[in-house]
Amino acid sequence: MAQFDLRKSVNDNASTYFEKSKKLKNKLEGINTTLEKYQKELKKVKKQEEENLQIFEKEQNLKHRKKEWFEKFRWSITSSGKVCIGGRDSSSNESIIKKYVEKNDLIFHTDMAGSPFFILKLNEDDKIEEKDIFDVSSLTAIYSKAWKKGLSESDVFYVNKEQVTKEARAGESLASGSFVIKGKTNYTKHEMRLAIAVEENGRVNYGSVQAISNRFEKYAIIIQGDDKASDIAKKLKRFFKNGLLDEFVKAVPSGGSKIKEVVGNA
Numbered sequence: 001m002a003q004f005d006l007r008k009s010v011n012d013n014a015s016t017y018f019e020k021s022k023k024l025k026n027k028l029e030g031i032n033t034t035l036e037k038y039q040k041e042l043k044k045v046k047k048q049e050e051e052n053l054q055i056f057e058k059e060q061n062l063k064h065r066k067k068e069w070f071e072k073f074r075w076s077i078t079s080s081g082k083v084c085i086g087g088r089d090s091s092s093n094e095s096i097i098k099k100y101v102e103k104n105d106l107i108f109h110t111d112m113a114g115s116p117f118f119i120l121k122l123n124e125d126d127k128i129e130e131k132d133i134f135d136v137s138s139l140t141a142i143y144s145k146a147w148k149k150g151l152s153e154s155d156v157f158y159v160n161k162e163q164v165t166k167e168a169r170a171g172e173s174l175a176s177g178s179f180v181i182k183g184k185t186n187y188t189k190h191e192m193r194l195a196i197a198v199e200e201n202g203r204v205n206y207g208s209v210q211a212i213s214n215r216f217e218k219y220a221i222i223i224q225g226d227d228k229a230s231d232i233a234k235k236l237k238r239f240f241k242n243g244l245l246d247e248f249v250k251a252v253p254s255g256g257s258k259i260k261e262v263v264g265n266a
Contacts, residue, residue: 063244065201074116074143076207078135079214082126086118086139088250093117101161106133108140108158109181115144120158131210133158133188138208141190148255150224152192157185193260194222196251198240204247218264225258232257 073096074086085100086108087093096119101107104126108118118140120132137156141147146154163183195212197205197219205212212219220236233248239262 065203071203074118074139076135076139076211077205077215078120078207079131079211080129082132083121084118084132084136084139085121086143087116097164101164103161105161106136106158107161107164108136108156110140110144110146110154110156112144112146112154116140118143134190135208135211137188138190138193138210142192142194142253147192147224147253150255152224153189154192155187155189157181157187159183159185192224194251194253195219196222196236196248198243200242202243204243204251206251213263216264219262220259221261221263222252222257223260224256226256227258229254229257232259235259 070083070085073092074088076084078084085096087096093116097107097117101119102121104122104124106120106122106128108120109115118136120136122128137158140156141154144154159181163181163185193209194206195209197212197216199205205216209221218240220239222232229249229252232252233245236248236259237243237245
């Protein structure tokens with residue numbers, strides 16, 4: 001209830017209440033402005049929560065994606081659609097040679113210690129194409145120690161199954177993941193350039209630039225550099241907005257790397 005000061009005139013009382021009403025109006029406007037600000041902030045928080053939930057659900061789906069048998073190794077799909085697999089360490093090198101090499105397959109390696117074995121899987125009626133030789137040789141070079149040592153290129157050789165044996169020379173023994181190569185070897189030379197892309201289902205693909213560019217419109221080209229694999233993986237995940245971070249890390253070669261180029265808008 002309004003109270004009047006009897007010592008003041010009607011006009012003075014009116015003026016006083018007018019000023020009070022102005023102050024209250026200004027306070028109300030300030031309250032409304034603050035309320036609108038917090039409402040906008042609340043909308044942003046809710047939107048971020050929804051986005052985080054979507055990302056979490058997507059990550060869970062990616063983690064539970066059905067994987068192919070070859071994904072336990074290094075792997076790639078060649079330019080003509082053939083599968084190749086490679087060892088990640090001495091144990092997997094041993095495994096793929098002993099358990100996964102079949103009579104028509106080609107085996108790839110380098111003369112450098114610590115190189116992975118890569119296997120080009122071939123059916124009896126498959127034609128051996130030069131582009132497939134190039135694709136698998138590239139991966140063998142990239143995942144060898146040549147990358148970590150900073151070599152710009154590396155020699156790679158390939159042989160048939162019959163040329164690879166675990167029989168050491170008299171008085172010698174072979175470490176896990178090591179084999180003896182017999183007979184004539186076929187050599188190629190390759191630059192250190194790896195391409196990485198992601199399928200719609202989130203599976204991270206990697207291979208020669210030739211092989212990946214044939215299958216994907218969006219991909220990144222990786223070369224030797226100073227960035228850690230984990231940092232490269234984070235950049236790739238942001239670029240593609242898809243795929244698991246761990247799969248990107250596994251795709252990047254050991255030793256420093258950098259992203260030379262990204263093709264397409266992911």
